[in-house]
Amino acid sequence: MPGLLADYTLQNVMLGAALIGVISGVLGAFAVLRRQSLLGDALAHAALPGVCIGFMMAGAREMGSIMGGALFTGVAAALLMVALTRNTRLKMDAALAAMLSLGFALGVVLLTWIQRRGGASQAGLDSFLFGQAAATTRADLYPMMILAGIALLGVALLWKPLKLMTFDPDFAAVTGLPVQWLERLLTAMIALAVVTGLQMVGVVLMTAMIIAPGAAARQWCGSLLGMVVLSAVLGALAGVGGGLVSALAPGLSTGPVVVLLATLIALLSLLLAPRRGLIPAWWRRRHRRSHTSTDRILQTLYELAREHGDWRYRVEQGAVDAYHGMITEPQLSTLADRGLVVPAQHMPDEGRHWQLTETGVAHAAEYAQRRRRRFGNGA
């Protein structure tokens, strides 16, 4: 394994993949929170013609000009999208899908134009479709580092305004922030992240690198800072893991492996995260249901009756449900079977009501006294 890690190509792959993971994780966190997840998809597809234009201008597979071209057409497509939605009846979804597919079509046309004229020098342009990590050279890493550096610096410098704009755009506008310009800047920075990843992940799948780490981190964190940091870490994890797998198993494109790893991380987060995770939430509901005894529900009815100074006070079942945060029907039925409560008469358009019986009142009072003795005055 040490020999493997010292391998020059693998070093490049892991460095590049970590870079992509961090940058797309950081900006993806904002994209997911601002409901702009699919912007990355459109930007990535629309970057393909730019890749070809950059290649044609440089006359060779030169990363600097290819990334410059990709950035240019990505941002141009974003501006067209804004123009379409602002000035016509078209909604954002149609504008996104139109620019994504037209951009990709232009890219395909340019790609075949180069291929049928270029001879051998066009080798490697195809790898921008699905990404080819093993083709990454040390020279490719420098423009990636520069772009990632610019985007991260931008996020750090604009942290406060970006945060405000993400959570409360209306308030941000009222306080005099140039919200429109900030939005354009953020879009440009997402484009930077997308362009950084084109070489390794490819135009088709870069969207997943923007969305999956952000969506995963959202499940674990309640604060923006925590979410951005975790998103970067998870993105880097998926990038390095996928890069390694595809570099070691020739024939596997890098992009799909990275994307499947990132999706797996997102799914695990959805299921397992302690507060928002689906399994912990299900467990808590189950736990609460089995641990809320019939006595506690009887107690609720008793307390309500005491508050109203009426032993025959009728309590709506919905109110008991809401108070305990669960369906209390089974417990109430048990209490009714034990003769402690009875269903009360109610109007036809009202929910079901319950009231205590005399035994019920005695039972609840005894229970309350027992609790007071055990827990002191607090209960």
Next chain:
Amino acid sequence: MTGLADPTVAILLTGMLVGVSASLLGSFLVLRGNSMLADAISHSILFGIALAWLLTGQTSGPVQIAGAALSGVLAVYLIETLTRTRRLRDDAAIGLVFPALFSAGVILINVFARDVHLDEHTVLLGEIGFVWLDTVTLGGIEVPRAMLAMAVMLVLDAAFVLAFYKALKLATFDPDLARALGLAPGLIFYVHLSLLSGTAVAAFDAVGVVLFITFVVVPPATAYLLTRRLSSMIVLAMILAAASAPLGYAVAFWLDVSIGGAMALATGPFLLLAYGWRRWRAWQQARAAGGLQSPSASA
């Protein structure tokens, strides 16, 4: 080499069939604000195509098309399920589901199916230039297989839209009213998207899964800018899509570039023209309304 198997005729007719059937179904998608589902479906069918290929050794044929179309429906179902957990917004759910299914498809092809008929580039870009090579004989006439598949899908799509036109219209513009009238908009939605998946599978030979999105979204979006009636919007979208095929073919022939790419790209100028016309009309109206008012202020 005459008739439908003639290369030029085969390429043009197949391209037009793809455009017409995609924009017919796409019109309702654009109106409902679900255009990105076209993106999700057409990427996700790759998983189904790869699986169908692994199981049957074929990528065309009714069973394969129906089977592969299921993965498009699966994508829609997964997106809805993820959204319903309320842990993710719908845009993030779309962006999480289709890249995963697409990646799974690419990896299946990478690992099992290194083959001339099915590699990930063909799936992505299509090869309409070769549709005339693969023909079947139908009643004594030689018909390209892809063209036949597209024609069958177009008939199915048209039959669905004609039979359920009223219900589709209501489910698109007022799903609540449709539900109240007992029209099951959810069911109509799923049938509509199943047909879209099937059409995408039939079209992938010709234009690939990404270029298919162009025909689903761009002609209907263009028509939406030009008319306010649903029926004329659909007809106009189908005409624009059909016109894009010969236009793109001419450009591809002239510049020697991808035919499918050029056909898809040819829908773009129409959108730009429609946008320009809208802007010009808005400017005219603004000038007519207030003589001294500057046009940009009311745009």
